[in-house]
Amino acid sequence: MPAGKRANPLALAVLVCLAERPMHPYEVAQTLRTRHKDDSVRLNYGSLYAVVDTLVRRGLVEASETERSGRLPERTVYRITDAGHVELHDWLAELIAVPAKEYPAFEAALSFLPAVPPDEAASLLDERTQRLEAELASAGALRELVEKARLPRLFWVEAEFAIALRRTELEFVRRLRADLAAGTLEGLSWWRQVHGQPDGPVPLPPPWGPEHDEERP
Amino acid sequence: MPAGKRANPLALAVLVCLAERPMHPYEVAQTLRTRHKDDSVRLNYGSLYAVVDTLVRRGLVEASETERSGRLPERTVYRITDAGHVELHDWLAELIAVPAKEYPAFEAALSFLPAVPPDEAASLLDERTQRLEAELASAGALRELVEKARLPRLFWVEAEFAIALRRTELEFVRRLRADLAAGTLEGLSWWRQVHGQPDGPVPLPPPWGPEHDEERP
DNA sequence: TCTAGGATACTCTATATAGAGTCCCCGATG
DNA sequence: CATCGGGGACTCTATATAGAGTATCCTAGA
Structure with a gap:
């Protein structure tokens, strides 16, 4: 081995x-x-x-x-x-x-997004947006410091990469949030309906099961 | 608690x-x-x-x-x-x-990039590029299937997110590779020099230490 | 001079985790 | 009729991991 x-x-x-x-x-x-x-x-x-x-x-x-x-x-x-x-x-x-499969926490959270009511999801996404902006701002400041210290880029490529990922995340969150606000997210009506029930949180069930995975004759 | x-x-x-x-x-x-x-x-x-x-x-x-x-x-x-x-x-x-700090494997790998010789790094990055392209292609195919099954977007936002991250990664790798080829990556000369030594792999030491972290009078 | 706080250099322990292994049932096959 | 393979539904065990704890030294202030 x-x-x-x-x-x-x-x-x-x-x-x-x-x-x-x-x-x-x-x-x-x-x-x-x-x-x-x-x-x-x-x-x-x-x-x-x-x-x-x-x-x-x-x-x-x-x-x-x-x-x-x-x-x-x-x-x-x-x-x-x-x-x-x-x-x-x-x-x-x-x-x-070889790229490895990763399991970012936010991806998991998105998987279960329908489990919180849509309006709350919207404000949670707003909060994330703000935090991501703050993080990117301080990362930018740090990057300038590093550049001023004349540390060649070869030695902080990994930081550049991390920043690129965060930026993508920010864009994604903004877009999702916008689609939510505009009502253009497919499935939104179902989502509202499920959480509209007065009997407390009815987080799921999503309307799909094995039958959506493949077609039958 | x-x-x-x-x-x-x-x-x-x-x-x-x-x-x-x-x-x-x-x-x-x-x-x-x-x-x-x-x-x-x-x-x-x-x-x-x-x-x-x-x-x-x-x-x-x-x-x-x-x-x-x-x-x-x-x-x-x-x-x-x-x-x-x-x-x-x-x-x-x-x-x-609240965004959590993640530790993607590729970020770690980039941290230690100078430990492999630059030419090899270039071809490893090429390989990653190809694999990422393949991954994105099959993800795209899957996405079409899911859309054709009329599964509302709400139920696969997480997949969209994962794809966005991979796309960013691909762009990043392509750019890094290009900078390497063009010789415009700062630190490249040092990198070549270190691996040019005939006495086998001398992976580091990088030319910076604590003294670069803050200025002294 | 006494002491508070911060390095230095680990060590300990409870819990989490992955992966393989187990045992049973059922349908198809020869 | 025997057997083979593929689910179903866990169980076991060795290793990994995080976080707190320990003990010593050093420095700087009161």
């Missing part, structure tokens, strides 16, 4: 850091933080040490020394192995070349 | 289904599948039953009956409680109104 388990991208981050030079896990965390890679990779200590252990078990990194200063906890310095270099390369290549 | 744990969106999906009518977990899974909600919410049996248990412990759903036909495994039918209705509403409202 060439690829043991490629679950947590934090493991990839560790490999990248150790490919630069040997470090102890806490130092890996620092490095990722000062480079703002913790914006793109979920980083917390609980997972970090677990992930390093896994890498050790898979033979991708190995302990190179354990220092101790005073009576502070030991620091174990790890180095990447040859197998680690290979795995780093293959994993990263795969991540770049 | 009004909100116990709002981790897994599958729990939300279960609440939505049970708000429609009482079901046993397997039936919930079926329902989600026939409505293609398993495209927006990660669904697998291992998690499903665990999630239902959690909902029971939190008092959001309760067992209403357990049937048995023949010697097949028992089917426990669950119904949503009043607290469950409240939680369903609040959770969904939050998901719609």
Whole structure:
């Protein structure tokens, strides 16, 4: 088996850091933080040490020394192995070349949109719009700072990507909200009707089942 | 504490289904599948039953009956409680109104882009482009089918959203690839140089550290 | 000089999760 | 009539994960 388990991208981050030079896990965390890679990779200590252990078990990194200063906890310095270099390369290549299915929370929320009444949905979408605008504004400010610091674009492509996604999301929300306001969203009348019942929230049922999936003779 | 744990969106999906009518977990899974909600919410049996248990412990759903036909495994039918209705509403409202930070795999990959040589990166990006195009093509075909089945747009907004994100990703990848080809990507010379060393892969170190984060006098 | 607060460098534990495995039924096939 | 395959409806288990907790050192203020 060439690829043991490629679950947590934090493991990839560790490999990248150790490919630069040997470090102890806490130092890996620092490095990722000062480079703002913790914006793109979920980083917390609980997972970090677990992930390093896994890498050790898979033979991708190995302990190179354990220092101790005073009576502070030991620091174990790890180095990447040859197998680690290979795995780093293959994993990263795969991540770049093949798009993976993601499950964004908002996509899930949209799936169940009919479960809230349409008027409330409208104001919730408005709130999201405002928050997204705020987020994009501060992201823009940050981008200017980074540019002024003369940090080449190569080192913040990931931030650009995140911003592009958020922008698309904002446009989508605005359009959906507009269609809702204009009454041009197909299914709206059903939606209003379902929530018009006086007997409290009747969130669904949607009027389609297996029979809509394929035609029968 | 009004909100116990709002981790897994599958729990939300279960609440939505049970708000429609009482079901046993397997039936919930079926329902989600026939409505293609398993495209927006990660669904697998291992998690499903665990999630239902959690909902029971939190008092959001309760067992209403357990049937048995023949010697097949028992089917426990669950119904949503009043607290469950409240939680369903609040959770969904939050998901719609406040954008959550996500960690897409490709964003992580972009973070570490300099770890592969630039020429290889170019062809990996090409491969991604092709795969994204294929994905979007089949998504388009599916969308037409759904439209022909007269399924109102309200019931597939989430798919529209996913497509919008993928389109943005495709554009982003195309542009990045083009900048790479044109040599207009800032940092490219450093990138080439680092990977030009004959002593194998020297993936990093990037030429910035804490000193770039803030100015000193 | 005493102390409050913040790094440093982990460690612990309860819970979540994925994926495989299990057991039974039913219809079709040879 | 035996058996084969494909659902249905879970159950089991090893691993991953988040978040809080711990213990030491250092610095700067009162």
